[in-house]
Amino acid sequence: MPLLLTDDPRDNSDIYLEIRAGTGGQEAAIFAGDIFRMYARFCEEQKWSVEILNQNESGQGGYKEIIARVLGKGVFSKLKFESGTHRVQRIPKTESQGRIHTSACTVAIIPEVEKWMKLKLIQMTLG
Template identity: 50%
Template sequence: MKSFVRDTLLRQRARLHELDALLSAPDVVDSMERFKTLSREHADASTVVEVFNRYLRREADLASATEMLADADMADMAREEIDSAQADMAQLDTELQQLLLPKDPDDERNAFVEIRAGTGGDESALFAGDLARLYTRYAERQGWQVETVSESPSELGGYKEVVLRVSGAGAYGRLRFES
C-alpha cells in the first residue's frame, strides 16, 4: 500500500473517532440537519475504516507468518498463510482505493424509472411488464422502496407505460445509466 493512501486511511480512522464524539454531543443532537450530515459522514467513514482494519489484520498475519518461516516445522504452513495474506491484502487494497474515490453527491438521491412499450404491440407491452418486475425485484433486494407513480396497463397484462419511483440509499447512482 502506498504511504499517502495509508496516511489518508489513518486520518479517516481518527476522523471516525472524532465523529463518534461529535455525535454524542448534546448540541449536535439538537440540530437535526447537523446530526444528519455527521451521521452520513460517520457511515461512510466506518465503511472505509472497517476495510482498513481488515487490511491491517491481514498485514499483521503476514508479518507473523514471515517470522514462522524460520521454524522448519512450520515453514509449509507459513508459506500458505503468506500466500493467503498477500492475496487478501491485494484485494483489500483495491477495495480501499475504490472506497477513497470521491463520490458524486447525486448518487444518494432517489430515481425515477420510466418504461415504455415500443413498437411490437402486445409483445412489447409484456416485455415492459417483465422489465418493471425486474427493476422492482432488484430494488427490493437492494433494500430500496418502489412506488408506482403512473401506469398504463395493456390488455394482456403488460404495460404500455409505467413510471416507478425508487427511493433508497444509492438508488440514483446505481440506476443512472440504465437505458
C-alpha cells in the first residue's frame, strides 16, 4: 500500500515556532500563552531544546507574539502540520458576566534553512 505522506527532506530540520495572538483581545493573548506553554512542554517531553528569540508579553500572562527556535531530532517532522489558526471557545478570566468568548491565535512552523542552502542563496544573489 502506498504512503499518503512521503518523506520530506526537511524532516530532521530544527524549526522556528511563531505564535501570534489573533482576534479576541486580551483573551487571545492569554490563549497564545497557553498554546506556547503546551508546545514548550511537548518539546521538553521529546528532549528538544527551546530558545525564546523574541516575545511581546501582554498584561495578563499571555503573549501578543512569541518566536522561539526549537532544536532536536525530528522536530520538523512532528510539528510541520501544526501551522495554522488555532481557536478556543471558553469563559475567559477577563470576563465578569460568565459569557463564552471565541479567541484565536496563529501558529507558524518554519524549518531552519540548511547552511548549504544559505550559501547557495548568497551565490545566486551575488550572481
